[in-house]
Amino acid sequence: DIQMTQSPSSLSASVGDRVAITCRASQNISKYLNWYQQKPGTVPDLLIYGASTLQNGVPSRFGGSGSGTHFTLTISSLQPDDFATYYCQQTYSDLHSFGQGTKLEIK
């Protein structure tokens, strides 16, 4: 099974900050890495697929990079709407798995 590890588990930041969340895979997953945002009480939203491709409608301040085992989600300038929990997901094998999540809070 492929294990996904996100860091940090939680993060405090201010509006306007640039933040980065990392996701590491326990083995090579090429670019089969997706990112989701979930706000409390709402359905998760797909942000990025294939490690770096922005889903339609997602603001350009979100960016993804990486391949193999190391991936990064970057938010270039935090907006109030961005405070949420973020998950990475690997889809390289037939058994998909999520990271444990990163909770992004307002400082």
Add this chain to the structure above:
Amino acid sequence: QVQLQESGPGLVKPSQTLSLTCSVSGGSLSSGPFYWTWIRLPAGKGLVWIGRVSADGSANYNPSLKSRVTISIDTSKNQFSLNLNSVTAADQAVYYCVRSWPRHHHALDVWGQGTTVTVSS
């Protein structure tokens, strides 16, 4: 616009079987290259991939749940289903049915609203 909607009991007794159905509208389960997936979110924890099924009925499951879970598809009703037997309190969660698109690295792009399942006698 494809839409997914979960249905099923919100309360299940310990040791019994949790059964949920996902009804799909705005598109056919039997057309297109999609996989149909179940995800859960336990309170205070992270997302868990339960498993997926394709239009031809082939399924993949989370190894930690594999002995208890079955995901099936009924293309005539445009529905797919989740059965999880021998439930315990650890199975309490919000359960989501979701579409997965292979062309987009199997990303989960269309989600149902989720249904809350409580396990209690």
